[in-house]
Amino acid sequence: MTTRREQISGESRELILTAAAELFATKGYRQTTFADVAERSGISRGSIPWHFGSKEGLLMAVLERSVDLVRTSLDDAPGPGVETGLDHMLKGLDTLFAQPTTKLFVTLLVEALEPDSPIHDRYVEIHDTLRGHCKRWLDRFAPTVALSTDALAVAIVGAGIGIHQQWLVAPDRVDIGQSLAALRALVAGIVPVTRT
Numbered sequence: 001m002t003t004r005r006e007q008i009s010g011e012s013r014e015l016i017l018t019a020a021a022e023l024f025a026t027k028g029y030r031q032t033t034f035a036d037v038a039e040r041s042g043i044s045r046g047s048i049p050w051h052f053g054s055k056e057g058l059l060m061a062v063l064e065r066s067v068d069l070v071r072t073s074l075d076d077a078p079g080p081g082v083e084t085g086l087d088h089m090l091k092g093l094d095t096l097f098a099q100p101t102t103k104l105f106v107t108l109l110v111e112a113l114e115p116d117s118p119i120h121d122r123y124v125e126i127h128d129t130l131r132g133h134c135k136r137w138l139d140r141f142a143p144t145v146a147l148s149t150d151a152l153a154v155a156i157v158g159a160g161i162g163i164h165q166q167w168l169v170a171p172d173r174v175d176i177g178q179s180l181a182a183l184r185a186l187v188a189g190i191v192p193v194t195r196t
Contacts, residue, residue, distance in 0.1 A: 013051050015041040021062045025104040029059055029111055056118050063108075063122045066101040067129060106164045130157045141191045152190070159183050 019041035038045040052058040112123040134153035167174040
């Protein structure tokens with residue numbers, strides 16, 4: 001049985017993780033301080049290292065939580081009576097790139113590429129998760145081009161990340177909704193309407 005103290009501790013941890021994810025996505029990891037996280041979360045600054053040990057520990061917890069959220073939402077398979085086929089796959093792409101975590105992943109990507117980055121391996125896992133989801137959907141269909149579903153998954157995930165990156169750099173010049181719709185239209189052009 002969970003005690004009230006454990007419940008409060010869990011709630012505090014969630015508030016800190018949510019605030020840190022939002023700040024890392026908008027300001028980046030290096031520019032975000034414990035004071036920023038404390039102010040955004042409403043939790044005392046001293047509680048943050050108590051929960052996570054260090055700023056790097058907080059970052060890893062944010063990424064772990066984000067990967068879990070993406071995995072949970074992407075693994076939701078349609079049940080009986082739920083739309084199937086191409087439309088469902090394209091809606092799966094919407095889910096893939098409409099996650100609140102997408103902005104966080106794109107913002108932190110540069111830091112993941114740096115030598116000895118503590119988040120490099122986490123990014124390998126994130127990309128594996130996204131490509132795996134795309135590949136599972138593509139494998140349900142027979143693409144009308146002579147490319148492997150592995151290669152198509154890489155291209156789709158790369159396009160989605162690239163769209164978000166351009167939007168983050170120049171949101172006034174990139175219509176993210178129309179751009180993702182264009183990506184869906186491209187995918188629809190290489191995937192037949194009927195299941196194989």
